[in-house]
Amino acid sequence: MNEEMNSGLENSSRRNVLRGSMLASAAAIVSAVPNAAISNPATASAPAAAPAHEDTEKVKPASNAKPANLSGYTRVKQTLVTPPFAPKHDQVAKGGPKIVEVLMETKEVLLTVDESTGAQIWALTYNGSVPGPLIVAHEGDMIELTLRNPSSSIMEHNIDFHASTGALGGGGLTHVYPGEEVVLRWKANKAGVFTYHCAPGGEMIPYHVCHGMNGAVLILPRKGLTDGKGKPLRYDSIAYFGEQDFYLPKDKNGKYKSYAKAGEDYADSMEAMRTLTPTHSVFNGSVGALTGKNALKAKVGQTVLMIHNQANRDSRPHLIGGHADYAWETGKFGDAPFTNMETWFIRGGSAGAALYTFRQPGVYAYVNHNLIEAALLGATAHFVVEGQWDNNLMEQVVAPRPFKG
Numbered sequence: 102m103n104e105e106m107n108s109g110l111e112n113s114s115r116r117n118v119l120r121g122s123m124l125a126s127a128a129a130i131v132s133a134v135p136n137a138a139i140s141n142p143a144t145a146s147a148p149a150a151a152p153a154h155e156d157t158e159k160v161k162p163a164s165n166a167k168p169a170n171l172s173g174y175t176r177v178k179q180t181l182v183t184p185p186f187a188p189k190h191d192q193v194a195k196g197g198p199k200i201v202e203v204l205m206e207t208k209e210v211l212l213t214v215d216e217s218t219g220a221q222i223w224a225l226t227y228n229g230s231v232p233g234p235l236i237v238a239h240e241g242d243m244i245e246l247t248l249r250n251p252s253s254s255i256m257e258h259n260i261d262f263h264a265s266t267g268a269l270g271g272g273g274l275t276h277v278y279p280g281e282e283v284v285l286r287w288k289a290n291k292a293g294v295f296t297y298h299c300a301p302g303g304e305m306i307p308y309h310v311c312h313g314m315n316g317a318v319l320i321l322p323r324k325g326l327t328d329g330k331g332k333p334l335r336y337d338s339i340a341y342f343g344e345q346d347f348y349l350p351k352d353k354n355g356k357y358k359s360y361a362k363a364g365e366d367y368a369d370s371m372e373a374m375r376t377l378t379p380t381h382s383v384f385n386g387s388v389g390a391l392t393g394k395n396a397l398k399a400k401v402g403q404t405v406l407m408i409h410n411q412a413n414r415d416s417r418p419h420l421i422g423g424h425a426d427y428a429w430e431t432g433k434f435g436d437a438p439f440t441n442m443e444t445w446f447i448r449g450g451s452a453g454a455a456l457y458t459f460r461q462p463g464v465y466a467y468v469n470h471n472l473i474e475a476a477l478l479g480a481t482a483h484f485v486v487e488g489q490w491d492n493n494l495m496e497q498v499v500a501p502r503p504f505k506g
């Protein structure tokens with residue numbers, strides 16, 4: 102398997118590819134931090150070889166660290182679901198703080214990004230989807246993640262939770278080779294919606310993130326969302342959008358290249374990413390993933406919480422025909438939301454949330470209002486809303502007709 106790895110990586114062993122440790126920029130991004138990828142020279146050839154555990158030792162907290170105080174917590178398991186859906190949860194916390202146990206498996210899957218062109222990518226994913234699943238908890242809870250990397254994987258993976266505190270967001274404690282699993286527990290001490298992503302080190306960080314390895318965590322205030330002035334805000338459903346910029350290599354004739362396995366596109370991807378010009382910017386993994394028969398559904402009078410994750414690049418969501426009644430642009434529920442927004446802003450490397458109650462039936466397009474990205478690169482989703490039309494809000498007074506002039 103080693104020898105077959107990647108024709109674009111002639112000068113590196115498979116271990117290098119897995120860890121990214123030969124990459125000069127690794128030190129620049131994660132220097133002075135306990136990152137196993139930096140300190141471990143590329144020597145082994147088996148993906149699940151011993152050094153991983155030694156590396157993990159290096160990033161453990163100092164031995165005089167006190168054990169976590171878990172008294173008062175009760176354990177619950179959260180079954181993660183495929184986006185755009187959210188796992189079952191309470192909007193207002195019931196009882197005391199929880200340790201929310203979740204399981205994620207890193208999966209390297211061939212994903213068709215655009216059926217019309219045949220564009221594909223060996224996506225790097227959590228649980229097989231782009232974005233990875235939404236995790237939901239309340240402020241004060243703990244998330245306890247079991248991260249598994251199956252032995253069939255090519256690559257090493259880890260996870261950096263922007264909502265967490267310490268060790269590169271957990272990235273320094275969660276490097277798992279194929280065939281390994283790790284368990285990380287962190288406290289959700291800030292309410293909001295936050296991104297998470299793989300960050301193996303150096304150039305592997307954008308490579309994994311731009312191959313789909315990112316998602317969001319929703320940490321609700323214990324009393325649920327409010328307008329910032331004490332008015333409770335509730336939703337009927339969550340629509341979880343992961344906007345993904347892909348940089349797919351093309352051949353001399355402008356056709357998208359195909360690869361036999363994950364990682365084989367490495368050198369070509371690096372070249373494509375350096376342009377900073379994505380070939381695609383899509384919601385939930387592919388062009389049309391949330392349009393047509395895959396459109397989101399709602400009814401007039403229903404309220405949807407739209408969560409937008411973009412782990413790499415700025416975006417500016419807009420709901421055509423509607424608004425954000427409330428928008429937590431930065432995703433932080435401790436801050437009062439903006440109100441009645443036409444377009445809101447998601448900073449690259451973050452997630453945000455917007456709440457809207459549908460008032461009219463019809464098809465609403467949820468887009469990145471860089472309309473080139475929406476229409477040409479794929480960043481469009483649809484809500485199909487059923488209900489009674491309200492002429493007080495809008496009416497076609499005269500249908501299109503010829504006129505003289």
Ligand SMILES: [Cu+2]
Pocket residue numbers: 225256257258259299300301309314
């Ligand atoms: Cu990864």
